[in-house]
Amino acid sequence: MNYLFLLYSDESESPETPTDDAGFAAMMEPWNVYTEALTEAGVMRGGEALHPTSAATTLSRLDGEVVYTDGPFAETREQLGGYYIVECDDLDAALGWAAKCPVMGYGRVEVRPIMNLG
Amino acid sequence: MTHTPNDIHALIGRLHRDHYRDVLAPLIRITGSFALAEEVTQDSFAVALERWSVEGAPDDPLPWLRRVARNRAIDTLRRSARWRDKAAELAAESEAATYTDPDPERIEDDLLRLIFTCCHPALAPQARIALTLRHVCGLTSDEIARAFLVPRATLQQRLVRAKRKIDAAGIPYEVPSRPEMASRLVSVLQTIYVVFTEGYASTRDADLVREGLCEEAIRLARLLDELLPGRADVRALLALFLLHHARRDARVDEDGMIVRLDEQDRGRWDQDAIAEALPLVEECLRARPAPRYAVEAAIAALHDQAPSADETDWPQIAALYAELDRRGGGDPIIRLNRAVAVAMAGDLDAGLRGLDALDASNELESYHLLHVARAELLARAGDLKASIAALERARDLATSPVELAFIERRLIESAA
Structure with a gap:
């Protein structure tokens, strides 16, 4: 079986990402340890850090037109049913693909940029 | 050149208003970061104030500002580990050739990029307005906060959040490709439209900043009309603004009260603005399909040409409102205006029935x-x-x- 871990936290309580190299390394330390543990155990299939929800864009459909909303998907009635990771040059290209997703016929797509930690 | 401190302040104020965007726009493209480009643009204006107060202003201040901003961008990039390669690349470019101003076509492209990025549909509508006024019009965050009646801290937070999103989400710094142009332009024109209506809604004398929003919207529409020549929707929006703005002196009395259209002193309407707008309306109405803004401008044009309220071509205005209503969007204000026009055109009963229906529907509760x-x-x-x-x-x-x-x-x- 494959399992997906969804990591939730209160963004307003999260510490700011340090901009200096040493601070950044200190923040990453426990994450690196955890990722290595998963990898060594042979269970790691993938994972990424996301930018905060303030960088999110949600697509929905209204009267046949795609509507873009700044921010995350916030309604609780609809539930997460799957995910794609796509590599695009910019947000416009990503939004273009998201608008074509079959779920747009009955649901929504939240587009969240993945952090570049490299 | 010698200048008094007041001269320098005035000069920098003018440069900020007219050329902030010219310094900022190419830097965003070069650095790939909206936030960084803005920071160094602001810095370069601060450096100018400091330096010119002592040494006097250079003969050609804009290239000076551009050069300082560019050098500071390179310095900042060098300090950041992730950007070191980019900085080296830029520095090599700068040293290879003495930095000259980019050619006009490039500048136009950069300005269009800036406008489309500020009005990107993935940004919240309020953020688009704030970004556009700040970065394209060169207004300070103080001025924008006052104009939109929000605390300065709220406005600044809105700007910071929007810029972070532009950088983090990878909103492209590009002019949309042809197939996307029409839909992306909708978002730009809506943004400018709201800027104008905000200004138009202000009536008190104390509201000079808010009234200034109308002028900013007109400036933006003109700029866009220059950058994207031959687009009927852009030109129609400019005409619509001019026709409404032409009534500004007659719309409010000495006590700051709204004067209704039928009671306005039409002799105080700005005939130059009307004369500029009328041929634009004619031209845009010939486009197929005529843009919605052209229909709205045609209504304003009929009012502006009428010698009095009673001598207005109300049947034609009613027909134009019917056309707007037919195009949908379900705006009840359109139906309100249509009902009034129908009544003024002679059918008082039909007009009243229209208003009663609106009242009953609770859409304008x-x-x-x-x-x-x-x-x-x-x-x-x-x-x-x-x-x-x-x-x-x-x-x-x-x-x-x-x-x-x-x-x-x-x-x-x-x-x-």
Whole structure:
């Protein structure tokens, strides 16, 4: 079986990402340890850090037109049913693909940029 | 060159208004970061103030600002580990050739990029407005906060958040490709439209900044018309603004009260603005399909050409509102205006029926002007009692002191 871990936290309580190299390394330390543990155990299939929800864009459909909303998907009635990771040059290209997703016929797509930690 | 400190302040103020965007726009493209480009653009204006106060201003200040901003961008990139390669690349470029101003076509492209990025549909509408006024119009965050009646900290937070999103989400710094142009332009024109209507909604003398928004919207529409020549929707929006703005001196009396269109001193309308707009309206109405803004501008043009309210071509105005209504969007204000035009065109009963239907539908539940309009038509129909009742409903719904004062005055007139 494959399992997906969804990591939730209160963004307003999260510490700011340090901009200096040493601070950044200190923040990453426990994450690196955890990722290595998963990898060594042979269970790691993938994972990424996301930018905060303030960088999110949600697509929905209204009267046949795609509507873009700044921010995350916030309604609780609809539930997460799957995910794609796509590599695009910019947000416009990503939004273009998201608008074509079959779920747009009955649901929504939240587009969240993945952090570049490299 | 010698300058007094006042000269320098005035010069920098002018440069900020007219050329902030010219310094900023290429830097965003070069650095790939909106936030960084803005930071160094601001820095370069601060450095200019400091340096020119001592040494005097250079003969050609804009290239000076561009050069300082560019050098600071390179310095900042060098300090950041992730950007070191980019900095080296830029520095090599700078050293290889003495930095000259980019050619005009490049500048135009950069400006269009800036406008489309500020008005990107993935940004919240309020953020688009703030970004556009800040970065394309060169307004300070203080001025924008005052114009939109929000605390300065709120406005600054809005800007910071928007810029973070642009950088983090990878909103492209590009002019949209042809197939996407039309839909992306909708978002740009809507943003400029809201800037204008915000300015238009202000009436008090103290509201100079808010009134200035109309001028900013006109500046933006003109700029866009220059950058994207031959687009009927852009040109129609410019015409629409000019035709409304032409009435600015007659719209408000000495006490800051709104003067209704039918009571305005038409001799105070700006005939130059009207003369500029009329041929634009004609041209845009010939486009197929005629843009929605052209239909709106045609209505404004008919009002602006009429010698008095009674001598207005109301049947034509009613037909144009019908056209707007037919195009959908379900805007009840359009139906309100249509009903009034139908009444003014001679069919008072049909007009009143239209307003009653709107009232019954509750679509304009809290809109006091629906009841002001009903009061007007009821008075014309000779039903003074119902007219006063409608004004009283309007009074209960009005929120601003200016609106309330207007309704109180109508009530006194009705009682007399």
